[in-house]
Amino acid sequence: MALNEEQQAQLLRHLNGELSPTEAADVAQLLKEDAEARDFLRGVAEQAVVVADVERLAQHREPAKVVSPVFNPAKWAVAAAIILVFVGSFLFTILSANKGHTAEVVAIHGPNQHLAADGVTQPELAPGTMLKIGDKLRTLSSRSWVKLKLNGGSYVMVTGRSSLRLIRDETHRAFLLRYGNLWATINTPEGTKPFSVLTETARINTSNAQFDIETKFQEISVVSVDQGSVTTERLSDGSRVEVAEDHQTIISMSQRRSLIAKRQPEPVNQWNCKMLSSPEAVFGKWLAPDENNRVRLNATPLLIGKNKTIYATNFSVRSSGSPPVMIENGSRFRIRLTTQTADPVYVGITTKKHRGGFFGKYTEKLEGDQLGQAGKARTIEIPVSDFVPLDKSLSPTAVGTELTDIWLVAPKESAELEIHKVEFVAREVAQ
Amino acid sequence: MGQRDRISAAAWLVVRDAHIAEDIFQNVALKAMAKEVTFDSDGALMSWAFITARREGIDWLRRQKNAPVNLDETILELLEAEWANESLGQAGSRSQALRDCLSELPAKSRELLKLRYFDGQRCEEVAASLGTKLDAVYKRLSRLHQGLKGCIETKLNQAAS
Numbered sequence: 001m002a003l004n005e006e007q008q009a010q011l012l013r014h015l016n017g018e019l020s021p022t023e024a025a026d027v028a029q030l031l032k033e034d035a036e037a038r039d040f041l042r043g044v045a046e047q048a049v050v051v052a053d054v055e056r057l058a059q060h061r062e063p064a065k066v067v068s069p070v071f072n073p074a075k076w077a078v079a080a081a082i083i084l085v086f087v088g089s090f091l092f093t094i095l096s097a098n099k100g101h102t103a104e105v106v107a108i109h110g111p112n113q114h115l116a117a118d119g120v121t122q123p124e125l126a127p128g129t130m131l132k133i134g135d136k137l138r139t140l141s142s143r144s145w146v147k148l149k150l151n152g153g154s155y156v157m158v159t160g161r162s163s164l165r166l167i168r169d170e171t172h173r174a175f176l177l178r179y180g181n182l183w184a185t186i187n188t189p190e191g192t193k194p195f196s197v198l199t200e201t202a203r204i205n206t207s208n209a210q211f212d213i214e215t216k217f218q219e220i221s222v223v224s225v226d227q228g229s230v231t232t233e234r235l236s237d238g239s240r241v242e243v244a245e246d247h248q249t250i251i252s253m254s255q256r257r258s259l260i261a262k263r264q265p266e267p268v269n270q271w272n273c274k275m276l277s278s279p280e281a282v283f284g285k286w287l288a289p290d291e292n293n294r295v296r297l298n299a300t301p302l303l304i305g306k307n308k309t310i311y312a313t314n315f316s317v318r319s320s321g322s323p324p325v326m327i328e329n330g331s332r333f334r335i336r337l338t339t340q341t342a343d344p345v346y347v348g349i350t351t352k353k354h355r356g357g358f359f360g361k362y363t364e365k366l367e368g369d370q371l372g373q374a375g376k377a378r379t380i381e382i383p384v385s386d387f388v389p390l391d392k393s394l395s396p397t398a399v400g401t402e403l404t405d406i407w408l409v410a411p412k413e414s415a416e417l418e419i420h421k422v423e424f425v426a427r428e429v430a431q
Numbered sequence: 432m433g434q435r436d437r438i439s440a441a442a443w444l445v446v447r448d449a450h451i452a453e454d455i456f457q458n459v460a461l462k463a464m465a466k467e468v469t470f471d472s473d474g475a476l477m478s479w480a481f482i483t484a485r486r487e488g489i490d491w492l493r494r495q496k497n498a499p500v501n502l503d504e505t506i507l508e509l510l511e512a513e514w515a516n517e518s519l520g521q522a523g524s525r526s527q528a529l530r531d532c533l534s535e536l537p538a539k540s541r542e543l544l545k546l547r548y549f550d551g552q553r554c555e556e557v558a559a560s561l562g563t564k565l566d567a568v569y570k571r572l573s574r575l576h577q578g579l580k581g582c583i584e585t586k587l588n589q590a591a592s
Contacts, residue, residue, distance in 0.1 A: 008573040009566075015447060016554045031506045038510055043580045045440035048548040050529050052449030053436075055549040113457060121460050138457070163454065178450065303461055 003036050011041055056117055056134045101173040101193070103148040103156065103166060105129040105137075109361070109391050110144030111304040112137060136165040139180065141304045142283075142314050142407035143348055143361055143390055152192035157183040157358050159350060160314070160405065161283070161302075172196035172205065181404075183212040183358040186228075202251040206230040210357055211243075214404075216282065216319050224248040224264060224318075226355045234259050246355065265323035267354065269331065271403065271424040273315050283314035283407075287418065293338070293377055299410050299417035313419050314407040325403040327351065327384055330427025336379045336420040339410065342368030345417060346409045347382060348390075351401035359401045360394035362387035377420055436526045437514045438480050444502060444510065445488030449548050455487045474515060481511040524590065525583055532582035540575055547572065 003011075007030065013019055014027045030037045105125050114122040117134025125137060125146060137158065139146055145159040150173055158164045162180020174196040175182075186195040188207040197204045197213060199221040204213060209228030215221050223232050225243045233240045236253045243249050243261040251259065273280055275295045287296040299311035317325050339345060348363040364386045372378035387398060403424060410417040438459055443452040459480050485507055492501060517525075533541070546557045554572075558565045 005570065005573050005577075008577065009569040012554070012569050012572055012576075017447075018554075028503050028506060031502075032509070035513075038506075038513060040576070040580070041444070042440065042510055042514060044576050045444045046436055046525075046529065047533075047544070047576060047579055049439040049443050049449050049452055050436055050526065051533065051544045051548040052453070054530060054533055055545050113461065115453070115457055121457055138454075178454070303458070 003034070003040055007037065008040055011037065012044070015041075015044065101133065101150065101166065103131045103150050105131065105146060106149045106155075107147040107393075108145070111140040111308070112144055112146055113140060114138075131166055133166045133168050136163065138163045141302060141310065142312060142350075142405070142409070143363065145358070145361065150186075150195075152187050152189050154186045154188075154195060155184065159183065159358060159361075167198070169196055174198065177213060177215060179215050181212065181214050183352075185210045185357055199251075201235055201253050203233040203235060204230050205233075212352070212357065214316065214318055216316070220250060220252045220319075222248065222250050222318065226353075226357065232259070232261075267324040267326045267402065268322070269326050269328050269426040271317055271320070271322055271325045273320065273406075273422040275421065280316050280320035281313065282316045282319060282405075283312060284419070293418070293420050295420050297419045299408065299415075299419075301413065309413070311410040311413055311415065311417055312407055313409075313417070314405060315422050316405045317424075318404050324354070325424060326354065327398050327401055327403055328427050329385070329399050331384045331399075332425050332427075333382045333384070333406070334379060334421075334423040334425050335382070335408070336377055336422075337371075337408070338375065338377045338416075338418045338420070339371050340374050340416040341412065341414050342371065342374060343410065343412045343415045344368065345371060345415065346411075347387075348407045348409065349387060349398065349403060350405045351398045352404050354400070354402055360398065361390045362394075362398045363390055364388070377418075379421075381425075434477065434480075434523075436529075437477075437517075438484050441481050441507070441511055441514060442484040442488045444507065445485055446491055448551055450551065451491060452488075455484050455491070458487050459483050477515050478511075481515065485511070524587060528583040528586040528590075529579065531586060532579050535582070536575075536579075540571075543568070543571055544575065 010023070010027055014024060019027060031041065105127055107127060108125055112125050114125045114129070115136040116122065117132065131137065131148065137146055139158050139160060139162045142160050145157055148156045150156060156175070159181045162182065163178040164182065165176040165178070167174045167176045171193060172195060173193050176198045178200070182197060184195065186206050186209050188194050194205060194207045199213065199215050202221045202223070204223055206228065209225055209230050211223060211225040211230050213221055213223050223230060223243055225245055225247055227245055229242055229244045231240060231242055232249055232251055234251050237255045239259045241249055241259045241261050246264050247261040248264050249259065249261045275281060275297070281297050283300060284297040285300050287298050289296065297313050299313050301309050302312045303309050333347065335347065337345070345366045346363055347366060348361060350361050351359040353359045364382055366380065370380060384398060389396060406422060408417065408419055435456060439452045439456045442455040443449060446452055446455070462483055463480065489501070543557065543561070546552045546560055547554065552560065554568050555565055558568045561568070
């Protein structure tokens, strides 16, 4: 039976989520019984993804505009020189405005994935790869990072589990951060466009700044500025705030609170994850309490490459609303966990420079004998001096930096890793 | 290309966001590369891919607070089965035909589709962006989708004859 226009509109309303439960039930019945309705719905879905694909490709294409100045040097030497300068700068402006920006991959660590604008999926990026408008990169694991060099001596780094795409913007070098963490050091010398990042909740623009963005659950963006200043715009209502050096703002979809920038608080030297009562456990699956443990965050499978799955939990110190947490000599991590096997567990941390950008990632391997009896919860203390850098280029110690996140990973599913408590404990001061 | 569009489309029906659907397709591609088992046929591979995409989509929905109302799983299964019944070659031709049809659309129609599916605006937001009524947006979208479907069939028939 051919669908009429009203039925088609009703299907579209259903996709838009605006039908009452009764109307939705009617649509569900129609879809179960009518192949024509399903055919229409499949058509809509195919068209939706292809429209998005075509638009991405359209952004990827660079319009070719070449304008040739005409002049007579013999007759109009002086005037021509002026015109030449004028046309030259005009041409430069036109071309730089139309030419899409690029980003060169200069460093990578850990698993990542590259989706070119034409849809070709590459398993890994390599240093030297040039990303163009429409290209997307994803860093797949807590231990991953990719550093990009932009023109004008600017650098952007994505870390942890993040998704970043180069997008077209006539007036900015623009990126879309769908989720994850981005660190940027931006310069805008003459002839270079300013920099812009779009998240699910905010648009962040700057010409000169060192700052970072952390997104949480694609609903909140936290912008912290260490040098220079950035302008943030809340997408839900268009409100804006200038975030100056040493300031921070939190942008959510909710308009209940006005958008303000606050000075970053003075650093502390300890942190206690509130676990169930707060959103800082950003990765993992909550399990129901059992007789031994009220709080149980189960490591979640994370596919990080060919034949490689790890089981991970992740805790964001910065998302907890805590002041910056300084890592000092003698500091230690106190973690209560359970594993079902003697297989090793890795503890990792991400650090940033105090009032500065990304510093590095460090890890410590906990062997079976440190993990205690299988199936029994155990509290483990790990001195910060036990952590080693994930990359040779990093400083051998994280002391003197700020702690931004902590992750725990079991390479094997059978470990059934559960985390009950995570603390960062200050060094003990002698009385 | 055809397979990618169909798996992404199946994911889109769950999450209603073309960018998330693309992420899900990437995850499915990564999982397919990581799988040690081989599939007996293209059909078995596609069937696995549809189920994996649906599960990924449902997982994503569970993590969202304002997730769209999900379609009944039995309906999703019916839709996936119908997709899977199309031959792979046919899917590729359909995909190309759709791209050709999109390129022939007037700029205003392209803009409407872009706002709704690329920018991910809800229909109310599209209506506000275009300064028109919500009902008019639904009417135009219905006609556009139906028109594109007709255009694809015409192109496929022309190619066959």
